[in-house]
Amino acid sequence: MIGMLTGDELERYDRQIIVRGFGKEGQERLKRTRVFIAGAGGLGSPIATYLAAAGVGMIRLADHDRVELSNLNRQVLHWDDDIGRSKVDSATEKLKKLNPEVKVEAIGEMITEANVSRLAAGFDLIVDAMDNLPTRYLLNRTALEMDIPFFHGAVYGFEGRVMTVIPGETACLGCVYRGAIPEEKFPVVGVTPAVIGCIQATEVIKYIVGIGQLLTNRLLVYDGLNMKFTEFRVKKDPNCEHCGKIVRGKG
Amino acid sequence: MSVRVNIHPRLYQFTGDQAVAEVSGNTVGQCLDDLVRQFPEIKKGLFGKDGKLLNYVDIYVNLESSYPEELSKPIREGDELHITLLIGGG
Numbered sequence: 001m002i003g004m005l006t007g008d009e010l011e012r013y014d015r016q017i018i019v020r021g022f023g024k025e026g027q028e029r030l031k032r033t034r035v036f037i038a039g040a041g042g043l044g045s046p047i048a049t050y051l052a053a054a055g056v057g058m059i060r061l062a063d064h065d066r067v068e069l070s071n072l073n074r075q076v077l078h079w080d081d082d083i084g085r086s087k088v089d090s091a092t093e094k095l096k097k098l099n100p101e102v103k104v105e106a107i108g109e110m111i112t113e114a115n116v117s118r119l120a121a122g123f124d125l126i127v128d129a130m131d132n133l134p135t136r137y138l139l140n141r142t143a144l145e146m147d148i149p150f151f152h153g154a155v156y157g158f159e160g161r162v163m164t165v166i167p168g169e170t171a172c173l174g175c176v177y178r179g180a181i182p183e184e185k186f187p188v189v190g191v192t193p194a195v196i197g198c199i200q201a202t203e204v205i206k207y208i209v210g211i212g213q214l215l216t217n218r219l220l221v222y223d224g225l226n227m228k229f230t231e232f233r234v235k236k237d238p239n240c241e242h243c244g245k246i247v248r249g250k251g
Numbered sequence: 252m253s254v255r256v257n258i259h260p261r262l263y264q265f266t267g268d269q270a271v272a273e274v275s276g277n278t279v280g281q282c283l284d285d286l287v288r289q290f291p292e293i294k295k296g297l298f299g300k301d302g303k304l305l306n307y308v309d310i311y312v313n314l315e316s317s318y319p320e321e322l323s324k325p326i327r328e329g330d331e332l333h334i335t336l337l338i339g340g341g
Contacts, residue, residue, distance in 0.1 A: 043341040133339035156338035159260060178318070179306030179337050186340035193341065221335065225260050226270065230333065233315050 003032040003057075009101060013055050026209035027055060033208050034058040036120050038111055038139055039129030040087040041065070042188060043153050045077040046197030047129055047204075048104075052095045054205055058103040059095065062119055063087045064110035074190035111135055116142045125207065127200055128152045133181055137242070140165065140173035144243050149207060153200040157187045158224035160196035163215055163234070164203045167243070170216040171234045174242025192224055254282050256332045258293075265293035274332075279310050280322030282332060297334070307337035 005027055010017070013027050035056050037048050040063035048061055065087050067078040075087075082090040088106035095104045109115060111130075116138055120126055126143045128151060130136050136152065143150035143165065150165040152173055165172045199220065206212040219232040238244055256272045263270065272289060276282035287294045299305050310317040310324075311333040317324040326332075 039341055041341055129341055131339070131341040133337070136339065153341070154338045155340045157260070159338060161338065176316070177337055179308075181307045181337050181339050186338075188340055223260060230257075231314065232311050232333070232335075235316075 003028040005031065009055065012099075012101070016054065021211040022209055026211070029208050029210070030055045030205070031057045033125065034060070034123045035125045035127060035204065036060045036062070036123040037127045037129055038119075038135070039063055039131065040075075040077065040091045041071065041129065041131055042074040042155065042190070042193035043197045043200065044091070044129035045075050046194050047127055047153075047201050048091060048095055049077060049098065050198060050201040051127075051204060052099045052102045052104070054201070055099065056102060056204075056208070058105065060105045060107060060119070060123060061088050061091055061095075062107040062109060062111055063091075064108055074188055074193050076190070076194070111138065113138060117146065120146055120148060123148065125204060126150050127204060128154075129197070129200075131186070133177070136173060137177075141242050143167060144172060151200045151203050151207075153193075153196045155186075155188055155192045155196050158189055158192055160192050160222040160224075162196055162199045162203070162220045162222075163218065164207070166214070166216055169236075171236045172240060172243040175237040175240045176219055176234050189224070192222075195222055195224065252276070252326075252328045254326055254328075254330050254332060256282065256286055256334065258286075259334045259336045261336050262293055262296045262334065265296055266290045276326055278322065278326055279312065279317050279320075279324045279332065282326055283310070283322070309335045309337065311335060 017027050033056055037044055040061050067082045067085050067090055077091040077094050086108050088108050092104045092106040120142055126148050128136055144167045147167050152163045154161050219234050221230045252275045254274050256274050274282045274285035276285050
């Protein structure tokens with residue numbers, strides 16, 4: 001039966017199955033879930049690693065880039081020997097070694113308006129691991145249109161932010177962000193996407209298992225320099241260009 | 252009237268690494284004007300040539316967005332502002 005756990009899986013996931021509120025049922029939910037991770041770089045590395053380790057049933061990983069030396073301070077799924085390889089191939093190889101029970105699909109395409117719906121079709125969740133704002137907006141709109149929960153994260157230097165979007169119910173990226181940012185080579189210390197990506201993965205696991213409080217209508221901002229987390233309250237904007245007209249289940 | 256302003260780390264270059272400032276004003280705009288009076292260089296990190304807030308700057312008042320009023324949003328004694336900058340890296 002789909003989602004039933006094998007003896008090996010019960011042993012592999014034993015320490016999380018015994019978490020209060022998790023149980024075998026939560027683990028079976030993870031196994032049944034298909035997650036689309038948009039990006040296999042700084043954020044994508046910890047997100048994919050911890051979702052694979054946790055036993056998500058299927059991960060689709062999309063990224064068109066190849067591994068460069070300058071990626072290695074933060075994109076920890078890619079190693080020195082991987083320089084020049086496709087990022088999704090490099091990542092998929094590691095993830096399959098980490099957890100052969102998880103199906104990992106590598107998509108070496110740039111995410112665009114033309115293919116984003118196809119890439120997200122059939123998936124239960126979309127996780128934002130992008131390195132630019134326009135593609136984040138595209139993913140946010142796609143998630144809303146397809147009624148798929150969306151897990152946002154972004155980093156810069158020692159700073160990061162995270163927010164979870166439930167279409168039709170909560171504030172979306174368009175309710176919170178109205179601007180564009182100047183194009184630049186953004187600075188980043190590897191530990192920052194590690195912190196933010198792990199928070200995104202935590203949100204995904206909680207959502208799937210159905211425990212805890214999600215970061216919905218809350219924007220969590222991490223300031224690693226001063227080691228502070230600040231939580232801003234955000235509201236669904238009825239005039240939002242992305243979600244203003246969307247009601248849950250009618251995306 | 253005293254209002255505490257938390258300055259975004261990327262703007263520390265304009266404040267001599269000062270993370271928090273005390274300002275006065277009856278609106279967000281007046282508070283930012285007072286901040287600029289104290290740290291004139293920060294103006295280019297907050298405002299465009301048209302005098303409007305840069306579109307990647309968000310001001311939160313007591314942890315809630317000041318949008319859509321933004322600069323005209325009223326401020327009371329003891330309120331706390333956070334200046335945040337949009338980020339997009341990954």
